[in-house]
Amino acid sequence: MYTKLKNELKESIEESLAKQRITLDDEITFEEPPNPEMGDISTNVAFTLAQKLKKSPVEIAENIKQHIRLPLYFKKVETKGPYINFFINYTLFATKMVNYIDQNYGELPEKEQRILLEHTSANPNGPLHVGHLRNSILGDSLKRILQHAGYKVEAQYYVNDMGRQIAIIVWGMNKFNLKLDDDKKPDHAIGEVYFQANQKLEETPEYNKEIDDILYEYEQGENARLIDAFEKVVEYCIDGIKSTLKDLNIKMNLFKWESTFLRNGGVANVLEKLQPFTIQKDILYLPLEKYGIDKELVLRRSNGTSLYVTRDLAYHQYKTKNSDISLDILGADHKLAAKQLSIALDLSDNRPPEVVFYEFIDLPEGSMSTRRGVFISVDEFIEESIQHAKDEILRRDLDLTEKQVDEVARIIGIGSIRFYINQISPEKPITFKWEEALSFERGCASIQYAHARACKLLSKVDNYDEYEEVICDYELDDEEKELIKELSRFTEIIRQSAEERRVHHLAEYTLSLSKAFNKFYKSQQVIGSEHEKLRIKLVDASRITLKNSLKLLGIKAPQFM
The missing domain is CATH 3.40.50.620 (HUPs)
Structure with a gap:
């Protein structure tokens, strides 16, 4: 969905330039401003046109703004010097996103190409x-x-x-x-x-x-x-x-x-x-x-x-x-x-x-040569990771039964291995550190915990999955806006990861999404609030996207932690 927003902006800018009989030789690029007060999406296209038009980028940006037709999910456009900044209409966009996300979210159209992956x-x-x-x-x-x-x-x-x-x-x-x-x-x-x-x-x-x-x-x-x-x-x-x-x-x-x-x-x-x-x-x-x-x-x-x-x-x-x-x-x-x-x-x-x-x-353990019989097997590594996870769960006193501790420790232990490896670009070497891999603040466990939080909250709501289409009729808080924007990026991340053959894009996104959800969870009342239905749908959309993201990384998403 986020890609669609940028594509619509691109078309609007091209229409604005066409009205002024200006052709663009380079691709229009977008970025996120460093401060939300400066907008949600920004472009420096005026810079690329300055030399060609023999005008200042500030003047060009203002001219583009004057002739632009804003797409549906945007409420306004502003210029800040040479930059053109676009502001999303979050009441419309939130309505679209929470009703759009379902179990198949992120799937792209079927392709004819067959890949044999060894x-x-x-x-x-x-x-x-x-x-x-x-x-x-x-x-x-x-x-x-x-x-x-x-x-x-x-x-x-x-x-x-x-x-x-x-x-x-x-x-x-x-x-x-x-x-x-x-x-x-x-x-x-x-x-x-x-x-x-x-x-x-x-x-x-x-x-x-x-x-x-x-x-x-x-x-x-x-x-x-x-x-x-x-x-x-x-x-x-x-x-x-x-x-x-x-x-x-x-x-x-x-x-x-x-x-x-x-x-x-x-x-x-x-x-x-x-x-x-x-x-x-x-x-x-x-x-x-x-x-x-x-x-x-x-x-x-x-x-x-x-x-x-x-x-x-x-x-x-x-x-x-x-x-x-x-x-x-x-x-x-x-x-x-x-x-x-x-x-x-x-x-x-x-x-x-x-x-x-x-x-x-x-690994600090050293050699892994099967010929000399000195190596660390994956089986040993898995068991050690599960034990580390179990120790951390017991230390945190998460109020789980002994059976639940064993179940969650295995999910976290194996998930931490997969996520720690997936989150780093393949061109970079990895030094595996247990304290980072099993971190409940910044590792895979933090993502799994976010998913478990969403499941626990939804378990208190009857038939939330049968809600008819909900409408956002209020100005969202910053935490809600950030979460909506993160959710909208999922399909774009799938496309990028697939095209570039790089898994770490998805791992980084999943961690970013979990952080956005945790901020929302801590700052916003859901059950009992005047905006309960929309926020419940937002929690469910987050649960689905977190689960789908983890599944694509080969990691299980626990319902309790």
């Missing part, structure tokens, strides 16, 4: 660790936002079942009879075996030849027992990873196995397309010097086996055929590999993916 795709050689968190949470939140923005989105996890790590696990179980601990979560049990097998390799490096032989044999696809062993290890680990993703409110549409593209001819097909550009020596590689990359892209080893990148090219060829947009979530350390992949895809007449790169999460 995220997480961690090697199935152990549990997800904290280093994977940002990939998973950004990917899942972006999927939700894109779907709300009208896109058809499929989220896929690319399963690296042909990697050296899996061969090491199979080798260790066969050669040294390493056992999976049935008392441990499957992915943790796999990770323990991987660690033990790596210790054997470090003690006797000559064993690496045996790993190479196993990989070669697995790729040939003729040893049924070996294929079965690989598949059992991967499936067992993926079962554990799925459980962790479920705890984070993440659901994949498809787990796509890497070996699929070797067995179905996809690898052979993409290598055939690249053949005119490759060089065969001891290895098969794609030279990239002419593209400004010194490092060649190796596509096949000397023994004829493929590499991860070869299978990845075939996977992206599959994405080209099965979507309109390929979207990958990758760590910043993959920039070179992504550039190499994009060049190879271009040369093979396939579509390079869009990539959202992210920086890493820093």
Whole structure:
């Protein structure tokens, strides 16, 4: 709705200029004045016209004002020097907003474009660790936002079942009879075996030849027992990873196995397309010097086996055929590999993916290497967050039963992880701090608390959802105006987040909305006031928008706290 207001102002300014036979070369931009007394929306379009018209911006602004036709939801326009300031008619605008917002608020028209979004795709050689968190949470939140923005989105996890790590696990179980601990979560049990097998390799490096032989044999696809062993290890680990993703409110549409593209001819097909550009020596590689990359892209080893990148090219060829947009979530350390992949895809007449790169999460606990067995698993991180949340709830004495404390602690704990990661632009590194993540004043808990407050207030009102259209017939207070304006921005934020592929815009908005609601809640009487019906509708509109915002961030909105 806020976007509509600005678009209507843009049309009015263009009409005003047309009346004066003035053409505008640049786009009209708007901003919010620093002080509400200066208006709700402002433009400096007079500045952009000053040089062209050889007049002062002050004079131009006044001329635009004199010829302007104010759109419906505005009550007046003023100039302040070169700025043109517009004032919203909040009695009309509030009436529109509180009756307009429903459960589907923020949804954009359906689009024909299909997006195949790949995220997480961690090697199935152990549990997800904290280093994977940002990939998973950004990917899942972006999927939700894109779907709300009208896109058809499929989220896929690319399963690296042909990697050296899996061969090491199979080798260790066969050669040294390493056992999976049935008392441990499957992915943790796999990770323990991987660690033990790596210790054997470090003690006797000559064993690496045996790993190479196993990989070669697995790729040939003729040893049924070996294929079965690989598949059992991967499936067992993926079962554990799925459980962790479920705890984070993440659901994949498809787990796509890497070996699929070797067995179905996809690898052979993409290598055939690249053949005119490759060089065969001891290895098969794609030279990239002419593209400004010194490092060649190796596509096949000397023994004829493929590499991860070869299978990845075939996977992206599959994405080209099965979507309109390929979207990958990758760590910043993959920039070179992504550039190499994009060049190879271009040369093979396939579509390079869009990539959202992210920086890493820093924790004081240190290393997260699964190979050395020293890492912080996501499962441990979740449990620690829930415990921190529980401690904070008990400290605040929120008058909850023991069962409610456990329920709310889990919602807050997981929500705090997702929100803390989502609120920071992916280009910036994150240093995770519990006191900030779990803050009831400025973290996710403050947003969830605002939603719970709205639910509690509405629980005291009978059949509020059956109210017929209400009309605002009084001059709103500043807190009401601020809340109405924040509510009106939701759809614009969804559009921006989807178009820019940036989740943090929505996270920042959600926090801003909760602050506006809390200010309104503390300053305005709702039940029993002379403006009760409109304010109840305003509370409900806030509840809906907060809930929708949190849902798109993958966070549950509790009804009590």
